[in-house]
Amino acid sequence: MQWPDVYFTTQLPESGQVILNCTHNPFLVLLAYVVACAAGFATLGITERIGHTEKSTSQRIWRWVGAGCLAGGIWAMHFISMLAFQAPIEIHYQLPITLVSLLFALTASWLAMQTLSHAHLSVWQYLRAAVWIGLGIATMHYVGMAAMRSTATAYYDPMLLALSIVIAIGASLAALLISRHLSEGSGVVNQLLKYTASLVLGAGIVSMHFTGMAALNLVLPEGSLQSLPNDNNHLQLGVTVAVMMLLIIGSSISAAMADKKLQHKEGDLRRVNALLSQLDQARLSLQQVAHYDALTNLINRRGFNQLFAEKLIEKTNEGGMLAVMFLDIDHFKRINDSLGHDAGDLMLKVLAGHIKSSVRSHEDVVARFGGDEFCILIGLHDPEEARHMAQRIMLKMKEPIELAGRSMVMTTSIGISLFPQDGKTCEELLKNADLALYQSKGNGRNGLHFFSQHLKARATLELQVEEELRHALRNDDGLLLFYPPIYDLKTGHVTKLEALIRWQHPVHGLLAPDRFIAIAEANGLIAELDNWVLRQACEDLGELSRQGCEELKIAVNCSPLNLTREDLAIEIEQALRICGVAPQRLELEVTENALMGNLTDTLALLRQIRALGVSLSIDDFGTGYSSLAYLKRLPLNTLKIDRSFIQDIPRATQDMEIVQAIIAMAHTLHLQVVTEGVETFEQYDFLERQGCDFVQGYLLSRPVPLAELRPVLNEINQRKHACPVSPLILARGTFPLASKDLFPKTPAPHAGASVVQPIR
Known part of the structure; x- marks a missing residue:
């Protein structure tokens, strides 16, 4: 391998020499440009592929593939361009030197791919890398030109030679910057920019080559014979090299695209696996939430x-x-x-x-x-x-x-x-x-x-009673009011009645309230039931007025649950107004336990009711709190002694003393006293001697419906003072109302409140 004589001068010899004018094959020049553009496009694509590859082994492989494509493209462009060079003398190329030029191209390309493998570099680092890459490309070019062999002497213009090196460095810098920019984008716009950048890079590489060729001048010595060029087929060789190089570049691009799709599929698979893992975790979390109690960690x-x-x-x-x-x-x-x-x-x-x-x-x-x-x-x-x-x-x-x-x-x-x-x-x-x-x-x-089966039978029966009671309230069917008279010991007449509800059941007959009141309280029917009793009592007061009993009062029991309703006073006022009854003829009976449940709110409600003119009575006194501190604060008119203190009089001395004390206390508080459950004349006589105001019980009469009330009132009011109860009334009243125990006693509601019979 012999290196040719090379001269660098800006002026050629003037005597004894012939300067040869050389040309280029346009087709091969265009073909060289296409190869350069293809090499630039492949380099940009593979660089982008390296940026999206996570495995270091894959990155290393793709760097070598990219270096090979870039080196092969540049060297093929140079080789084809040299084949396009046409001179009037015979020119041939030494293969060893040509192969050495390929090594320089590969070195420069590997340096370029190594530079692009770094994620972030400064402009100075890019410039330094571009200088080395450009020098490598220029070295490849001029080493390749040194492989030329002819009878002419090669002279190089130093200015154009330096310009070609600058162009090589500039093209390298442009390639580095464009590649880094394109690796951070995606989409159609990014692809169009890649095509444009490939054309620019191809033009830069080709410009560097032909600038270097422009710096070359061939000079023949004077008197030497000009040898004619051989009839070799440079065109065929150039096309062959171009096709082979384009196939190699195309295969590399196809491999990069296939690897990209495969990586996308792997990424999709990883995302699917990650999503499935998240779904499993979410399912476990939902299962935990759905099947376990968050507070105690027990299952729900x-x-x-x-x-x-x-x-x-x-x-x-x-x-x-x-x-x-x-x-x-x-x-x-x-x-x-x-x-x-x-x-x-x-x-x-x-x-x-x-x-x-x-x-x-x-x-x-x-x-x-x-x-x-x-x-x-x-x-x-x-x-x-x-x-x-x-x-x-x-x-x-x-x-x-x-x-x-x-x-x-x-x-x-x-x-x-x-x-x-x-x-x-x-x-x-x-x-x-x-x-x-x-x-x-x-x-x-x-x-x-x-x-036990007894519990089930009772629950079934209670459910049936609840359904039938709803039907009775909804259709106003079967509910009745019975009235026991309340005898005024001072005037010797019946001045009050108590409204006691009964239910004429279609199967079980006449039912007392203790068979369905607790069920109504437990199932939210008590307010509706109380309201029905209130309205019916007011209607019956109107009927009694039409029968000439304008002075009679009716006492209506109020459920403890009803005392918590703010609408109670409004409902009472509406019922009185609709029926045209004076408020003074209505008395509302409440129990001690109901009053003590929430004394502040209860007091406010009771004062609203008293403001209407309605009287208030405390029922079943002695069975609850019996607190004087509370009793003196309540806006009451009447105190009713429970029958449990009366039934053993006159045999129970202690009961007699308790009743005597209650009567004295009530009168001290300016309250009238009603004693219920009076069944014997001895009880009546004792209460009269103690100054009781009213008595009520079977001694007078059993509770009767409104239709049977007038004869009973007439007989009681026409009695003699010495014998307050006539034989007829006594015969009617000394025996309690007999009724079969059709329902077992209903236990207290689930909330634990004791059963009180507010409506009887």
């Missing part, structure tokens, strides 16, 4: 029902017994009302821990159904196991709990149903356990009860 009703169904299937197939235990914390509402809901939540956590520690950890299921209600599902061999566990829980519950600086002791009521004897389905067993719990609370709380 939904989770309990699911486990319950699985246990039932297991026990049905394999045999065995289950117990469902319903727990309700006694008087838990007091904790929330007095200490706040935060303290109540803390108490529930402690109680849940007590329950959890009282059961078998792996075999039994403890759930919180909401509020202060818990449910336990246990497998057992004998019903007594359920009793022992319930007793263990009740004992654990009585352990003192330190809360808000206080030592609290809570109790619980428990209802138990058993599988299979008490039911075969979740709903049936839960319902029966709830009925047993209802029985426990009705019997004073802090106890346990097993379900």
